[in-house]
Amino acid sequence: MRRVRHGVFAVSMAAAASLTGVLATGSAQAQTLNLYGNPGLLDLPTAETLPDGELTATYGQIEHSQRTSIGFQLLPRVHGTIRLSEIQDVPGGPSVSARGFDLRFQLIEENDMLPGVALGLRDFLGDGPYGAEYLVATKEVIPGLTLTGGIGWGRLGGEASLGKPFGDRGAVTDPSGQLQFDRYFQGDAAVFGGVAWDTPVDGLRLMAEYSPDNYDAEEVGGFDRASPFNLGLAYSPNDHVQLSAAWMYGSAFGFQVSFSGNPNDPLAPQDLGKGPAPVRARAADAPTGTGWADNPESQQKLLAALSEVLAEEGIGIDEARITGTTIDLYLVNTRLQRRAKAIGRVTRILALAMPPSVEIFNITLLNDGLPVTTAQIRRSDVEAQVDRPDAPLESWQTTRLTDARAQIEGEGVYRRPIEPRFSWGIGPTIPINLLDVDDGFKPDVQINATATYQFSRGFSVSGELSTFVIGTDQKTVSTSTSPLQHVRSDSDLYYSGRDIDIERLTADYVFKLAPSVYGRTTAGILERMFSGVSTEVLWAPVDSDLAVGGEVNYVRQRDIDDPFELQDYDVVSGHASLYWDTGWKGIEAQLDAGRYLAGDWGATVSLSRRFSNGWEVRAYATGTDVSFDEFGEGSFAKGVEVTIPLRWGVPFETKSEARAELIPVESDGGARLDVKGRLYGRVRDLDRASLRDGWSAFWQ
Amino acid sequence: MAVRSILLAAALTAALAACGNQQAESGRILKQTLAGFFPGGGGEDAAAGEAQTTTARPARLTRAQVNATSTAMIRARLAGETARSVLSGAAVNGGYVSYVSRFGQMLTLRGSLVTASRGLGYDLLSLTPGADDPLVRPRPVSSWPAQVTRTYRFPGRGPGGRALSVQCTYTPGETRQIEIVEITYTGIQVEESCTGGGVAFTNHHFADARTGFVWRSLQWLGPEQGFVDLEVLEPYTGN
Numbered sequence: 060m061r062r063v064r065h066g067v068f069a070v071s072m073a074a075a076a077s078l079t080g081v082l083a084t085g086s087a088q089a090q091t092l093n094l095y096g097n098p099g100l101l102d103l104p105t106a107e108t109l110p111d112g113e114l115t116a117t118y119g120q121i122e123h124s125q126r127t128s129i130g131f132q133l134l135p136r137v138h139g140t141i142r143l144s145e146i147q148d149v150p151g152g153p154s155v156s157a158r159g160f161d162l163r164f165q166l167i168e169e170n171d172m173l174p175g176v177a178l179g180l181r182d183f184l185g186d187g188p189y190g191a192e193y194l195v196a197t198k199e200v201i202p203g204l205t206l207t208g209g210i211g212w213g214r215l216g217g218e219a220s221l222g223k224p225f226g227d228r229g230a231v232t233d234p235s236g237q238l239q240f241d242r243y244f245q246g247d248a249a250v251f252g253g254v255a256w257d258t259p260v261d262g263l264r265l266m267a268e269y270s271p272d273n274y275d276a277e278e279v280g281g282f283d284r285a286s287p288f289n290l291g292l293a294y295s296p297n298d299h300v301q302l303s304a305a306w307m308y309g310s311a312f313g314f315q316v317s318f319s320g321n322p323n324d325p326l327a328p329q330d331l332g333k334g335p336a337p338v339r340a341r342a343a344d345a346p347t348g349t350g351w352a353d354n355p356e357s358q359q360k361l362l363a364a365l366s367e368v369l370a371e372e373g374i375g376i377d378e379a380r381i382t383g384t385t386i387d388l389y390l391v392n393t394r395l396q397r398r399a400k401a402i403g404r405v406t407r408i409l410a411l412a413m414p415p416s417v418e419i420f421n422i423t424l425l426n427d428g429l430p431v432t433t434a435q436i437r438r439s440d441v442e443a444q445v446d447r448p449d450a451p452l453e454s455w456q457t458t459r460l461t462d463a464r465a466q467i468e469g470e471g472v473y474r475r476p477i478e479p480r481f482s483w484g485i486g487p488t489i490p491i492n493l494l495d496v497d498d499g500f501k502p503d504v505q506i507n508a509t510a511t512y513q514f515s516r517g518f519s520v521s522g523e524l525s526t527f528v529i530g531t532d533q534k535t536v537s538t539s540t541s542p543l544q545h546v547r548s549d550s551d552l553y554y555s556g557r558d559i560d561i562e563r564l565t566a567d568y569v570f571k572l573a574p575s576v577y578g579r580t581t582a583g584i585l586e587r588m589f590s591g592v593s594t595e596v597l598w599a600p601v602d603s604d605l606a607v608g609g610e611v612n613y614v615r616q617r618d619i620d621d622p623f624e625l626q627d628y629d630v631v632s633g634h635a636s637l638y639w640d641t642g643w644k645g646i647e648a649q650l651d652a653g654r655y656l657a658g659d660w661g662a663t664v665s666l667s668r669r670f671s672n673g674w675e676v677r678a679y680a681t682g683t684d685v686s687f688d689e690f691g692e693g694s695f696a697k698g699v700e701v702t703i704p705l706r707w708g709v710p711f712e713t714k715s716e717a718r719a720e721l722i723p724v725e726s727d728g729g730a731r732l733d734v735k736g737r738l739y740g741r742v743r744d745l746d747r748a749s750l751r752d753g754w755s756a757f758w759q
Numbered sequence: 760m761a762v763r764s765i766l767l768a769a770a771l772t773a774a775l776a777a778c779g780n781q782q783a784e785s786g787r788i789l790k791q792t793l794a795g796f797f798p799g800g801g802g803e804d805a806a807a808g809e810a811q812t813t814t815a816r817p818a819r820l821t822r823a824q825v826n827a828t829s830t831a832m833i834r835a836r837l838a839g840e841t842a843r844s845v846l847s848g849a850a851v852n853g854g855y856v857s858y859v860s861r862f863g864q865m866l867t868l869r870g871s872l873v874t875a876s877r878g879l880g881y882d883l884l885s886l887t888p889g890a891d892d893p894l895v896r897p898r899p900v901s902s903w904p905a906q907v908t909r910t911y912r913f914p915g916r917g918p919g920g921r922a923l924s925v926q927c928t929y930t931p932g933e934t935r936q937i938e939i940v941e942i943t944y945t946g947i948q949v950e951e952s953c954t955g956g957g958v959a960f961t962n963h964h965f966a967d968a969r970t971g972f973v974w975r976s977l978q979w980l981g982p983e984q985g986f987v988d989l990e991v992l993e994p995y996t997g998n
């Protein structure tokens with residue numbers, strides 16, 4: 060009888076869990092991306108939004124027109140897209156590639172009363188063939204049925220024009236790549252609209268739209284635009300994949316496939332595995348004598364045991380000093396991606412293991428050989444906070460962060476011998492050419508092998524070799540017409556003629572000049588195209604949102620054929636840099652002003668959005684005294700980089716990350732030395748702002 | 760039942776401080792103590808050894824085994840999974856009792872309310888119980904408050920992570936009997952409906968008919984983690 064009742068209870072609870080579940084509510088999210096990789100229907104945009112931080116990769120095609128797009132929800136109300144498009148402008152001829160940039164601003168978010176309203180600019184720098192501006196509104200009128208309507212200019216102002224409410228539309232600047240103020244919202248305007256129905260089949264959406272786009276450029280290449288109506292469907296088998304197909308413009312099939320990921324929505328559980336050590340407060344009557352600390356053997360035993368326990372967390376002790384009341388630790392964290400989690404786990408173990416008289420824990424994490432920040436934590440605070448509901452907030456308030464000294468000072472300091480001195484690694488990388496105008500969408504894959512020999516904590520020699528496993532078809536003859544020294548435009552030549560390339564071979568020395576001042580010197584083969592010497596100094600106090608740095612390089616261009624020979628061209632380059640962590644939604648700004656590799660003078664402005672789990676999307680633009688005409692296509696140097704930590708996609712701890720440049724650096728103006736290991740990247744994860752962002756992991 | 764005595768690091772270090780002639784043993788003891796938290800790592804703790812045994816073969820868990828540990832103990836199963844894990848009391852801090860499994864996963868309870876989880880997939884950083892929470896302060900079901908407010912915290916940007924507050928109301932159900940490792944309890948099944956912050960979920964509790972102590976419950980741990988089915992095998996009594 061007992062068993063029956065027991066079973067009934069279990070079944071009823073399980074059923075309750077499955078039936079009630081969790082009902083998430085919130086604003087309507089876009090169900091589909093259009094063929095441009097933007098939130099939309101088939102070819103048209105909508106005023107729906109993607110989740111904040113959503114990164115999408117989309118391939119769309121109509122007949123011979125191909126669009127490869129990378130989209131990012133930059134902010135909750137701002138979406139950006141980079142696109143490589145290929146269209147045929149001669150019947151049967153080769154495709155013409157162009158790069159394009161879109162921006163879209165959400166003016167009104169959809170609610171019970173109002174539709175969502177968005178303002179968009181497509182190909183707004185004039186590089187691509189899809190230049191258009193629009194104002195669009197979208198409303199879910201009944202559950203599952205969404206209506207969209209808008210007014211467009213440029214390509215979207217084609218059929219059934221309403222006239223030119225804001226005057227004539229100017230020509231694209233020459234060269235392109237600049238803001239096109241003579242074109243935005245000018246020329247013919249037309250209305251567009253569509254309807255989407257979310258079917259009862261999970262993930263399946265049907266769509267119909269009226270598009271005023273005349274497809275003039277494509278018709279030159281033979282495309283037949285017979286109708287303004289498009290009909291299609293989209294299917295999302297899961298949150299990360301979407302497929303759509305449509306009968307478009309009365310003459311052709313179009314299709315689209317997209318993949319998406321969100322830094323706030325990891326692919327794998329992030330907290331799976333061994334939890335932290337439980338903490339138990341010291342007994343009120345615990346003896347607090349410090350006599351034990353006078354015995355070196357006792358200290359050695361304690362440290363040896365501590366090393367063993369910390370090693371299980373992937374943490375090594377580099378330096379340590381234990382007194383009767385304080386323990387100082389300089390630690391190398393090889394595994395835990397979240398720095399606050401590493402500090403927290405060490406804290407728990409110390410609170411558990413240290414003799415009762417030890418009250419102060421000074422924990423310093425080293426990053427690439429540099430001690431950056433010391434977290435001073437009082438054991439009594441830990442004991443008063445652990446397991447309580449407000450522990451995350453309170454621990455942040457009671458933890459004291461200071462700039463770490465170069466090393467632990469005082470007597471009786473344990474310093475770990477450099478062991479092992481030699482380390483190596485091998486792995487795949489995706490180099491440039493992801494959205495290359497010359498080569499189209501070509502995800503080359505290299506295998507890179509690295510090796511480092513460590514002479515001391517800050518001094519090492521390292522090298523990197525690479526070979527292509529996908530994408531070996533590189534140029535052997537320069538096609539550059541740049542009037543500047545070919546500091547980047549001939550980069551493809553350096554990829555040809557050899558099976559294995561020497562990417563770098565350098566001696567590196569990093570050091571601290573003062574608690575908040577860092578230094579770096581790098582000499583040797585600094586990058587694929589230049590050898591020389593690079594020196595850098597960085598002032599980065601842990602408590603400041605600002606950091607200031609300076610870098611001076613003397614470099615000579617490497618020979619194309621012989622990896623150890625140099626050409627005659629040499630240059631002194633360098634920058635003064637200002638770094639600002641705005642503290643707003645993870646946005647960081649950087650200004651670098653100085654001299655670039657071609658001898659041009661100017662400045663680079665970078666904006667990046669970093670998420671607490673290490674995701675980062677960075678965009679930059681460089682202006683120098685090289686004129687737009689001299690620079691050529693694109694007018695000025697710009698780029699976008701995406702960094703995704705491997706930890707986001709796997710259920711175990713790792714600090715590895717993947718980084719991709721979406722726009723290859725292929726112009727000679729505004730080209731900066733690609734030296735590895737710049738200081739700000741080494742220290743920024745451990746400043747106050749970064750630690751604060753990730754501090755919720757402290758007790759994890 | 761109290762928490763497992765071998766986990767008393769304070770006692771260890773007190774001994775270390777007091778007995779200078781035994782300091783050579785401090786490293787070994789420290790290692791054993793820490794390993795004791797994670798018996799899978801080779802600890803020599805007898806209680807932990809039994810926990811391993813019972814976890815590996817949960818069907819064989821007997822009341823005698825539970826009693827033999829002299830340790831507060833719970834058993835947990837994630838909704839949707841079949842395996843159950845036994846977790847032993849490892850630390851008490853301000854009334855919050857942390858239970859650890861043989862794999863080092865942790866649940867923290869205040870009374871019968873889960874206030875934190877670690878290592879199950881998606882951590883519940885913390886849970887602030889309601890001021891008059893019946894799962895924290897047992898009382899007959901007839902005296903349970905009409906509503907309690909709880910605040911969940913999950914990992915997120917900033918020191919406090921992502922907070923989510925819900926209001927919960929209670930609906931008493933039938934009187935039933937359930938068995939937990941050879942002991943039969945008579946109690947009332949109570950439905951706890953919670954809404955707030957864009958989520959809605961329902962917990963289920965089996966509360967002792969006389970004292971209101973919750974011996975078994977299905978509790979929500981978060982939007983990603985879902986529910987945990989929790990049985991109290993041996994409650995923490997502060998002794």
